[in-house]
Amino acid sequence: MVKVIGVIPARYSSTRFPGKPLVDILGKPMIQWVYENAMDSKLLDFLIVATDDERIYNVVKSFGGNVIMTPSDIKTGTDRVAYVLNEFDADIVANIQGDEPLLTSEMIDRTIEPFLNGEKVDISTLAVKINDVDLIFNPNVVKVVFDKEKIALYFSRSPIPFCRDAKNEEDWLKLGNFYKHIGLYVYSREALLRFVSLRGSSLEEIEKLEQLRALENGFRIKVVISESDTIGVDTPEDVERIITFLKNKKIGFKR
Structure with missing residues (x-):
């Protein structure tokens, strides 16, 4: 049977927007929006956040998500997703961007x-x-x-x-x-x-x-x-655009 996993790579350091995965969007950190939306997938067999930062790790744990710590010297999000295959078997892997809360x-x-x-x-x-x-x-x-x-x-x-x-x-x-x-x-x-x-x-x-x-x-x-x-988050201004969008759609706390 084909096994499909989703991996959300998330790092704290960012030149333009440090701490981006933990930014608050209507009462929830952005990483939680991404995770909960992905959890509604009918085709993913397993979902996990891959991070190199304890703050992100602890936040994901706090809302009940699956998370793995990865080495800090991994260069890209794609490399971080590939690292997860060392720990989890899968035939198909979805790289779900941690800065796409509207995905x-x-x-x-x-x-x-x-x-x-x-x-x-x-x-x-x-x-x-x-x-x-x-x-x-x-x-x-x-x-x-x-x-x-x-x-x-x-x-x-x-x-x-x-x-x-x-x-x-x-x-x-x-x-x-x-x-x-x-x-x-x-x-x-x-x-x-x-x-x-x-x-x-x-x-x-x-x-x-x-x-x-x-x-x-x-x-x-x-x-x-x-x-x-979607609206990807690269700057604090993008967060405001997302909040405006969600308010207009009357989307708040999903769970």
Whole structure:
């Protein structure tokens, strides 16, 4: 039987926003929002937070979550997820970002489904259609293009595809389809272990996008289209945007 686990990598240190996983959102730390949303998944057999910080470890324990301490010298969240495979057996691994409190269990399940449906992919991830022209030109918004089978061709901080015939910015949305990448990744066990064993690639270094290492090394990345967007937390201002969103949706304490 296929075993699917979800891992939420969470570190305390952050250049732009130290202590980000523990920031309060309507009475709960952000890591708890992420964990509880993921717990509603119908396809995850097990969920765990992987951290290198005792403060995060203790908070997760306090709300009843599964958590593991990982070495502090692990460089990336993906490496931290792969480390968990030393302790837990799994065929499929979901890397659930700890700074995505609006990521839903439905999004997670839809990203897992290509593996359970027998599709020949190494990694799957999420994207949502862009309807705001400003996002196309925002380098902090990663764009993705894919083929007819929704296998990723490229990810970029630049506008892709480039709309040569556009006379102004508004024309871009009229003439082309653009998709924002959402940072949720699901891997086969073999693909994850192979990925973290590879050296960083040239495109990855230029764009500062880890997924380009996978593309440069021939991984097939399935792009699952989401009907709704998320708000990732990189700055304190993002937290305020999330609080406003949740209040407008009248979402408070889930449990």
